[in-house]
Structures are given as structure tokens and as C-alpha cells.
Amino acid sequence: MSIARMKKIHITGHNSIREDAVGLLHQWGAVQVNDLREEFKDKNYFENNGEKKKTGEDNLRKVTFITKFLERFGMKTSMLKVMSEGKEVVSRSRLEEVMNRLDMDGLYGKCRELEKLLRQTDKNRVKAHERISQLKPWVAMRVKLAELQDTVKTRVKTGTVDLKDYDELITELRNNPGTEVIQVGRDNKSGYIFLVYLKTVDGVVDELLKKHEFNQVSLPLEDLEPEGFINQLENSIRKYDKQEEELVKKAEGLTSNKQYLNILYDYYVNFSERESVGDFMAGTSSSFFLSGWIEGKNSNKVKKELESKFREIEVFLADPQKGEQVPIVFENNRLVKPLEFVTDLYGKPEYSGIDPTPYFALFFLLFFALCITDAGYGILLTLASLFVLKKYKMGPGGTRFWKLGLYGGITTIVVGALMGGWFGNTIDILPGFQGLKDIKGAIMIMDPIKSSQTFLYFSFLLGLIQVMFGIAVKFYMDIRDGDIAGAFLDELPWFICLPCFVPIIIGFFGGGPVSGAWGAVVKVCLLVVLLFNGRKSKNIILRLVKGTYRIYGGIDYMKDILSYSRLFALGLGTGIMAMAVNNMVTLIPSGSIVGVVFMVLIFVGGHTFNFVMNLLSAYIHTSRLQYVEFFTKFYESGGQEFRPFMERRKFTEAS
Amino acid sequence: MEGLVIALFGGAIAVFLAGTGSSIGIGYAGQAANGLLSEEPEKFGTMLLLVALPGTQGIYGFLTGFLVMNKVGLTGGEIAAVSVIQGWQILGACLPIAVSGLFSGIYQGKVCAAGIGVAAKQPGDVMKAVIYGALVETYAVLALVITIFLLNGVQL
Numbered sequence: 041m042s043i044a045r046m047k048k049i050h051i052t053g054h055n056s057i058r059e060d061a062v063g064l065l066h067q068w069g070a071v072q073v074n075d076l077r078e079e080f081k082d083k084n085y086f087e088n089n090g091e092k093k094k095t096g097e098d099n100l101r102k103v104t105f106i107t108k109f110l111e112r113f114g115m116k117t118s119m120l121k122v123m124s125e126g127k128e129v130v131s132r133s134r135l136e137e138v139m140n141r142l143d144m145d146g147l148y149g150k151c152r153e154l155e156k157l158l159r160q161t162d163k164n165r166v167k168a169h170e171r172i173s174q175l176k177p178w179v180a181m182r183v184k185l186a187e188l189q190d191t192v193k194t195r196v197k198t199g200t201v202d203l204k205d206y207d208e209l210i211t212e213l214r215n216n217p218g219t220e221v222i223q224v225g226r227d228n229k230s231g232y233i234f235l236v237y238l239k240t241v242d243g244v245v246d247e248l249l250k251k252h253e254f255n256q257v258s259l260p261l262e263d264l265e266p267e268g269f270i271n272q273l274e275n276s277i278r279k280y281d282k283q284e285e286e287l288v289k290k291a292e293g294l295t296s297n298k299q300y301l302n303i304l305y306d307y308y309v310n311f312s313e314r315e316s317v318g319d320f321m322a323g324t325s326s327s328f329f330l331s332g333w334i335e336g337k338n339s340n341k342v343k344k345e346l347e348s349k350f351r352e353i354e355v356f357l358a359d360p361q362k363g364e365q366v367p368i369v370f371e372n373n374r375l376v377k378p379l380e381f382v383t384d385l386y387g388k389p390e391y392s393g394i395d396p397t398p399y400f401a402l403f404f405l406l407f408f409a410l411c412i413t414d415a416g417y418g419i420l421l422t423l424a425s426l427f428v429l430k431k432y433k434m435g436p437g438g439t440r441f442w443k444l445g446l447y448g449g450i451t452t453i454v455v456g457a458l459m460g461g462w463f464g465n466t467i468d469i470l471p472g473f474q475g476l477k478d479i480k481g482a483i484m485i486m487d488p489i490k491s492s493q494t495f496l497y498f499s500f501l502l503g504l505i506q507v508m509f510g511i512a513v514k515f516y517m518d519i520r521d522g523d524i525a526g527a528f529l530d531e532l533p534w535f536i537c538l539p540c541f542v543p544i545i546i547g548f549f550g551g552g553p554v555s556g557a558w559g560a561v562v563k564v565c566l567l568v569v570l571l572f573n574g575r576k577s578k579n580i581i582l583r584l585v586k587g588t589y590r591i592y593g594g595i596d597y598m599k600d601i602l603s604y605s606r607l608f609a610l611g612l613g614t615g616i617m618a619m620a621v622n623n624m625v626t627l628i629p630s631g632s633i634v635g636v637v638f639m640v641l642i643f644v645g646g647h648t649f650n651f652v653m654n655l656l657s658a659y660i661h662t663s664r665l666q667y668v669e670f671f672t673k674f675y676e677s678g679g680q681e682f683r684p685f686m687e688r689r690k691f692t693e694a695s
Numbered sequence: 696m697e698g699l700v701i702a703l704f705g706g707a708i709a710v711f712l713a714g715t716g717s718s719i720g721i722g723y724a725g726q727a728a729n730g731l732l733s734e735e736p737e738k739f740g741t742m743l744l745l746v747a748l749p750g751t752q753g754i755y756g757f758l759t760g761f762l763v764m765n766k767v768g769l770t771g772g773e774i775a776a777v778s779v780i781q782g783w784q785i786l787g788a789c790l791p792i793a794v795s796g797l798f799s800g801i802y803q804g805k806v807c808a809a810g811i812g813v814a815a816k817q818p819g820d821v822m823k824a825v826i827y828g829a830l831v832e833t834y835a836v837l838a839l840v841i842t843i844f845l846l847n848g849v850q851l
Contacts, residue, residue: 385740385741385744386822387819387821387822492761492765493765496758549847550847595833595837596833598836598840599832599833599836599837602836602839602840603751603832603836605754605755605758606751606754608758609754609757609758609761610754612761613757657747657750660743660744660747660750661747661750663743663744664744664747664748667744667822667825668748668825668826668829671822672826677819677822678819
């Protein structure tokens with residue numbers, strides 16, 4: 041059994057020790073705190089103490105804002121660097137020192153101000169650019185913009201008209217008495233017109249303009265000609281650029297606070313988290329009540345510690361009740377643990393269910409290795425995983441992932457050596473090295489390319505084994521849950537029946553005469569399924585229909601097993617691709633240095649590419665075989681992850 | 696030698712039609728997944744399976760192509776003398792997986808693309824969407840089985 045036993049924990053105590061107790065729980069990170077808001081609607085006492093929570097959240101918001109803002113100016117903390125160098129250990133006194141040294145409110149104000157100024161500068165500049173592009177077509181107009189205004193007797197208009205109407209409109213306007221029109225210029229879409237006319241001919245001109253869809257453009261009333269104004273705008277853009285440069289310099293000056301900000305960020309994240317858990321609690325004016333889940337193995341220790349540290353506290357432990365949604369913790373040994381990664385992607389089981397990880401662990405690693413079948417690539421994966429594990433300090437999730445890589449790598453080395461793949465056929469085509477070739481030949485038991493049919497049948501055989509194993513696990517679960525009839529009538533017949541198909545199919549494909557016994561066993565098994573699968577239905581016809589349908593569903597087993605041919609296809613694919621890379625290398629004449637350099641480049645590049653691509657598809661398809669072909673036999677997800685109330689630190693470690 | 700050409704053409708059809716089906720299918724699912732990825736990058740792992748699901752047809756096509764090469768002796772040993780009739784037989788044997796691989800790949804891709812919507816709205820039920828997607832694959836498998844039987848039945 042590898043789902044950890046859980047206990048429900050209830051803690052109640054006097055308000056005077058509440059903060060300390062919650063602080064300890066936070067530090068230990070062993071309890072998932074349940075939200076009691078629904079249960080104790082009006083008795084949530086913590087709100088009257090919201091001041092502290094608000095301060096915490098305020099400060100967190102400020103730190104986050106400052107960090108986000110300064111990140112734009114090169115303050116980004118590289119998480120890779122944090123992982124490789126380790127997190128700074130922050131003691132109480134160091135934290136106090138940081139809080140004294142760093143005037144956060146002041147810094148926040150400065151950053152706000154800088155941000156505002158930067159935005160303003162940018163806005164002004166964009167506006168100036170817009171003005172310029174608006175004025176550009178009017179440069180030819182040698183008139184001060186401010187003069188483009190109506191007088192007592194005349195009207196002044198500037199605007200554009202579609203090119204196809206341009207000439208016509210100009211001619212028509214020119215023919216109109218009391219109108220003066222100047223062609224300012226044209227671009228590829230419209231013509232620009234400057235127009236002065238007497239107010240007495242208003243009607244006629246308006247009519248003409250309307251007819252040709254004249255768009256009036258109002259230009260800024262500056263005391264300058266368009267060209268002069270553009271020059272002025274360009275000057276101001278230069279000014280804005282300079283202003284921005286100065287502001288950026290100021291902001292960059294503030295990035296030296298990085299270390300302090302990171303420390304404060306971690307502090308306030310946890311501060312807020314600690315405060316906000318109060319929302320989940322209930323209580324009276326002088327006591328608090330907290331309820332949650334804890335792993336069975338930690339429960340007594342936590343109870344004892346709490347009760348010995350505080351006098352005014354009471355801790356109760358209880359077993360989970362039927363029907364309660366219990367959070368799931370897996371309990372696997374070190375070897376199986378990394379494979380929980382695969383299970384987690386699919387979803388956690390129910391508390392009453394089963395942890396499938398130990399059941400597929402070996403299959404997963406073997407299938408993964410078979411998809412790659414190259415010891416050279418196995419070595420690469422092993423070294424890469426070891427490197428990452430050694431260099432970077434990661435959380436449990438990251439460690440688990442790279443350990444999975446390490447296991448996969450080691451298995452691949454073994455399987456690859458058995459299949460004789462060392463960066464494809466590199467060893468075979470190397471001139472000399474007879475010793476190496478002998479060793480390789482001695483280890484190898486099967487060449488997947490030469491005996492490809494064997495490889496294919498082997499894949500199907502593995503499929504049959506895993507599918508049968510899945511049925512066996514379901515058989516075990518049925519017995520465990522007391523469903524004896526289910527175990528013997530639903531699972532056992534298939535378990536017996538499936539392997540009997542092997543000799544029958546071999547016979548069908550010309551493998552010689554088949555003993556009738558196999559067929560007889562199959563018939564008996566299918567008869568059991570036909571008669572008993574629908575045993576819960578009273579109606580005999582319905583019962584038989586259900587049985588028939590279940591036999592029809594047996595096609596799924598065939599589908600599942602055939603699906604394992606992907607092991608063969610992927611395994612063969614890796615080798616063939618690697619051979620292709622090596623072929624390219626041998627085609628290059630090795631006489632000159634340039635030739636040798638090219639050979640090395642193609643060898644390294646080609647194999648790296650092949651390695652990465654095959655790694656990806658090996659992982660995907662191996663997972664798929666577990667999820668679609670194996671899990672469907674017995675596994676159901678639907679459980680919730682255990683999320684303990686614990687400190688989360690990104691940049692620092694508590695001392 | 697015409698027989699050999701026809702037989703290899705059959706194998707080629709199986710590889711490229713089934714492969715096309717898978718590519719289009721993965722294309723649909725991948726596009727949908729990228730849409731969700733831009734909002735919720737942490738769902739990459741969950742969606743990976745849905746996106747990769749329509750890849751099986753391509754593998755079956757590859758397998759068939761390989762079986763054809765094996766049949767005519769291109770993977771080792773002597774190349775068989777394939778008559779025109781036998782060539783057509785082999786080509787015919789390749790058609791089930793070629794055609795159903797093409798279409799089931801495309802439709803499986805559509806089902807998986809819709810499954811991405813499940814990943815977005817009901818993350819807990821993604822695996823049910825995977826099962827729906829896998830249902831489409833049944834018919835590619837049935838076609839593969841017939842292709843294998845037919846290839847086996849051709850007497851060279």
C-alpha cells in the first residue's frame with residue numbers, strides 16, 4: 041500500500057498563543073489547514089484582527105511592484121543561479137538588519153514616481169511622432185499654421201481627397217469664382233489640398249467638396265510653418281529620449297537593492313500566508329479552532345510537540361470518516377519515488393484507491409529504454425541528469441523529475457547495450473578498435489534492425505504481459521474490496537483467455553497446427569463472461585446482451601496490445617536515424633582538417649538532435665502506454681493533492 | 696520488376712497517408728493546446744498526451760511500410776520475385792491502414808483539440824477526454840489488423 045494513511049487533526053487553544061502555534065505549524069509544514077468558513081459561517085473571529093494581515097499584504101504588494109519594476113532595468117534574479125549557488129540563509133538578525141537598512145516605503149515611492157515619469161515621457165514622445173506623421177504631407181505649404189484660420193470674409197480649409205477625385209476636384213474648384221486652391225502634394229492614396237474661398241460661395245464649394253468626399257483635416261494652430269514645427273517636434277523627441285535615459289539611469293541605480301528585496305519578498309510572502317490562514321479558522325473571542333489533515337506518521341509527533349510547547353492548547357487526532365475527501369500523499373521507496381511524476385500527471389487516486397506507481401515503474405523504465413535502444417544516448421541522459429542533480433538544488437518536484445531521467449538513462453544503457461546500439465552503428469563503422477567491436481558483440485543479444493521481426497513480436501509480448509498484469513491488479517483490488525464475484529467472473533476469465541490467443545494467432549500465421557485445447561479454453565472463458573458479466577441484471581435477456589457487449593469490448597484488449605508496436609517503431613526509428621547521421625559523416629572526405637571539423641560537427645549535431653527528439657517521443661509514448669493501455673484496466677484518479685501549510689521561499693532559506 | 700514497384704508503392708501509401716493523418720491530427724490538437732498554453736503554461740504536461748495521441752496512425756503506417764519491405768525481402772536476404780498480380784495484392788493489403796489511418800488521425804485530432812477545452816475548464820476530467828480520443832483510434836487498429844492479415848495472406 042503506498043497511499044499514506046492520513047489523520048484528521050483538530051487544534052484548539054487560547055488566543056494568546058494562536059500566533060505562535062500557527063507560526064510553528066507553518067514552519068513544520070506538516071498540516072494541510074482546512075477552510076472552516078462554510079462550516080462556521082459567523083464564528084470566524086479572525087477578521088477583527090485584519091490589520092496585521094492587511095499590512096502584510098500591502099508590503100507584499102509593494103515589494104512585488106518594486107521588483108517587477110526594477111526587473112525591467114536588469115534586476116532579474118536568475119533562478120538557475122539561485123539553484124546552483126544555493127539560497128541565502130537568512131537569520132532573524134539579518135532580516136532585522138535588512139528591514140532597518142532598506143526604506144521600503146521610500147523605495148516604493150521612488151519607483152512609483154519613476155514609473156509615472158517614464159510613462160509620461162513615452163506618451164509625449166508617441167504624441168510627437170503622431171504629430172510629425174500628420175504634418176509630413178504638408179511640408180510644402182509655406183504658411184504659418186496659425187494663419188490657417190477663417191477671416192471675416194474668407195474661409196480656410198485644409199484636407200485630403202482620394203487620388204482618383206483629386207484632379208477633377210481641383211479643376212472644378214478653380215473654375216469656381218472666389219476660390220483659391222493650392223495643391224500641397226500627394227501620396228499613394230490621397231491628394232492634399234489647401235483651400236481659401238469667400239464666404240459668399242460657401243454653398244457651391246461645400247457641394248463640390250461633398251461630391252468628391254473631401255476629408256477636412258485640422259492642423260495644430262502653431263505660429264510656425266509645418267516644416268519649422270516638425271523641426272521643433274523632433275527636437276522635443278530628442279529631449280524626451282534624453283529624459284528617458286536619465287530616468288532609466290536612476291532606476292538602474294536602485295537595482296542594487298536586489299538582495300534585500302529578495303529577502304523581503306520571501307519574508308512577506310510567508311507573512312501574508314501565515315496571516316491569511318486565519319481566515320480558515322474558527323473560534324470565540326478568546327479561543328481559536330483549527331482543523332486539517334496530517335500524515336499519520338507525523339501526527340503524534342506534532343501533537344506532542346504542540347502540547348509540550350504550550351499549556352493552553354488541546355490537540356485531537358481522528359481517523360478519516362467514510363466519504364470524506366482525504367488529500368493524498370504517496371509513500372514509496374526511493375527507487376519508485378521518481379515515477380510518481382508520471383502518476384501525478386494523470387491524477388492522484390482516491391484515498392480508498394490504489395497507488396499505481398509501483399505497478400508500472402519497471403514497465404515504464406523498460407519501455408522508455410526500448411523506445412531509445414541506444415546505450416550512447418543512455419549515457420548522455422545519465423550524465424545530463426547527474427549533472428543537473430549535482431549542480432542545482434531543486435525542490436522535491438525537480439529532484440524527482442531528474443531522478444526519473446537518471447533511472448531512464450541507466451535502463452537505456454543496459455537495454456541499448458543488449459541491442460548493440462552505441463550512437464547507432466558508430467562502433468561498427470570505426471576503422472580498427474577490434475576489441476571494442478568484440479565487447480559490443482559479446483554483450484549484444486539482438487540486433488533490432490536485423491532481427492526486426494523478433495523485436496516486433498517482443499513488443500507485442502510485453503504488451504500482453506502488461507495488459508494481463510493490469511487485469512491481475514484489478515483482480516487483487518476486487519478481492520481486497522470484498523468483490524470476490526467480480527474478481528473471479530469479470531477479471532479472471534480474461535486473464536486466462538488472453539494468453540491462449542497467442543498459440544492460436546501463431547497458428548493462423550502459419551506456425552503449424554494448433555492444439556484444440558487453446559480454443560476450448562477461450563470458449564469456456566468467453567462463455568463465463570457471456571453468462572455472468574451482466575449478473576446484476578435480473579432480466580435474462582438484458583443479462584445476455586450485457587455479456588455479449590462485454591465480449592465485443594474484448595476487442596479493446598487486442599487494440600491495447602497492438603498499440604505496443606510503438607515500442608518497436610520508435611526503437612527501430614532511433615537506430616535508423618542514428619545510422620543516417622553516421623552515414624552522412626562517412627560521406628565526408630576526411631583528408632583535410634576542414635573535413636574532420638565537418639565530420640565532428642555533423643556527428644555531434646546530428647546525434648544531439650536525434651537524442652533530444654527520441655527522448656521526447658520515448659517519454660510521451662511510454663507515458664501514453666501507461667495512461668491509455670495500462671491504467672484503464674484498474675486505475676481511477678480523482679483524489680486531491682496534499683497541500684500542507686508551509687513556508688515557501690524562492691530566494692532564501694530560514695536559518 | 697513491375698510487381699515490386701507496385702508493392703513498394705503500396706507500402707509508401709500506407710506510410711504517407713497514415714502519417715499525413717497523424718500530422719494533421721496532431722496539428723489540430725497542437726494548435727488548440729498552444730492557445731491554452733499561452734494562458735496556463737503549467738498545463739503543458741497534461742496536454743502533452745492529448746496532443747501526442749493522434750500520433751499512433753503514423754506509427755501504424757510506418758509499421759506497415761516496414762512489413763511490406765520485409766515481405767518483399769528488402770530488409771535482408773534475397774529480394775523476392777514479385778509478379779504484377781502479387782504487387783497489386785500487396786498494395787491492396789496496404790489500403791485499410793492507409794485510408795483509415797488518414798481519416799482516423801484527422802478526426803482523432805479534432806476530438807483531442809476539443810479535449811484541450813476540457814483541460815482548460817475541467818482539468819480533473821482530462822483523462823476522460825483522452826479516453827474519448829483513444830476511441831477513435833480503435834478503427835485504425837482494426838484496419839492495421841486487417842492489413843497485417845492481408846499481407847500475411849499474400850503468397851509470394
